Amino acid sequence: MNTxxxxxxxxxxxxxxxxxxxxxxxxxxxxxxxxxxxxxxxYDTGSKMEYVYLIEKGSVKLGITASCGKTLTKALxxxxxxxxxxxxxxxxxxxxxxxxxxxxxxxKIPISTFHTLIVQNMTFATSIMNIIVQRLQHLEERLQNxxxxxxxxxxxxxxxRTGVRKGIKIGIKxxxxxxxxxxxxxxxxxxxxxxxVARILNELKKxxxxxxxxxxxxxxxxxxxxxxxxxGLVS
Numbered sequence: 282m283n284t285x286x287x288x289x290x291x292x293x294x295x296x297x298x299x300x301x302x303x304x305x306x307x308x309x310x311x312x313x314x315x316x317x318x319x320x321x322x323x324y325d326t327g328s329k330m331e332y333v334y335l336i337e338k339g340s341v342k343l344g345i346t347a348s349c350g351k352t353l354t355k356a357l358x359x360x361x362x363x364x365x366x367x368x369x370x371x372x373x374x375x376x377x378x379x380x381x382x383x384x385x386x387x388x389k390i391p392i393s394t395f396h397t398l399i400v401q402n403m404t405f406a407t408s409i410m411n412i413i414v415q416r417l418q419h420l421e422e423r424l425q426n427x428x429x430x431x432x433x434x435x436x437x438x439x440x441x442r443t444g445v446r447k448g449i450k451i452g453i454k455x456x457x458x459x460x461x462x463x464x465x466x467x468x469x470x471x472x473x474x475x476x477x478v479a480r481i482l483n484e485l486k487k488x489x490x491x492x493x494x495x496x497x498x499x500x501x502x503x504x505x506x507x508x509x510x511x512x513g514l515v516s
Contacts, residue, residue: 282314290337291388294361296412297335299404307397312388323379323387324365330375332389334365339385340461344469345377354469356416357382359447367413368392382461427472435471436481440491441510444503454505461499485509 287309291297297305312335317323323334326346334341341364344354355377358364364379399406426435440458448456460467464478471478482498485491490509492502503509 284309287312287314287388291335294335294337296361296363296408297405299402299408300398301402304398304402304405307394308388308390311394312390314386314388316386317381317384319381319383319385321381321385323381323385324375325378326376328375330365330368330373330392332365332391333363333368333395334379335363335388335390336360337386337388339387340382341385341387342380342382342462342466343377344380352469354466355420357470363409363412366395366409367416368395369413382466423472432471432473432477433481433484435473436467436478437485437509437512439467439471440485440501440503441506444506448503448506451502454507456503456506457500458503459500464498 284306288305291305291308297308300308314337323341336358338360340360341358342354343356343358343364344352346352356364365375399409426438430438443458443460444456448458451457462470463475464482465475467473467478468475482491482493482501486493490504490512492504493500
């Protein structure tokens with residue numbers, strides 16, 4: 282992909298709206314455009330920190346693996362979102378891994394370029410810090426949810442959050458999401474078990490809060506977001 286085509290694509294991404302034409306050109310010239318299939322390891326635990334990643338299209342799972350072999354999904358990143366952006370530590374090697382959950386197209390932006398943009402553009406720097414803070418807050422909320430909320434509440438919260446982030450509105454109240462995850466992966470993200478996820482999704486379907494097909498359970502139709510969210514708070 283040549284520089285002019287990259288600039289056209291990058292200009293459409295909200296996270297880059299505050300950059301000047303020269304700064305967009307800097308990204309376009311230095312970034313590498315990558316296209317990977319589903320379930321590809323983009324970087325693994327222990328990899329050297331060399332890039333910040335910006336998704337054009339697709340979804341990516343960020344997680345860590347414990348010494349016992351168990352994994353924890355820390356966060357998900359979707360279209361036009363960054364990952365690998367926490368480059369302000371003394372660590373030279375990443376403690377997490379990134380894996381594509383769907384076919385994925387993204388830009389690998391060299392850390393040196395990213396640092397330059399942050400120094401040159403304070404508005405951009407503030408937006409990056411806000412992303413980092415929001416992800417830390419989300420991890421804190423997950424910890425609180427694990428301690429204080431039941432499994433059903435956590436799973437309903439996951440569905441509602443996904444609906445807000447990447448849901449497609451259908452009609453007046455319905456919202457369609459395609460989270461691209463197995464029940465096991467949802468369990469990692471909601472700190473539950475695969476069996477619990479399957480049971481609760483089935484209960485929500487029977488009670489007509491959501492609908493999904495037997496062959497495409499990763500696509501969930503939320504009947505009414507407000508009703509589902511309220512149900513999750515009182516269940």
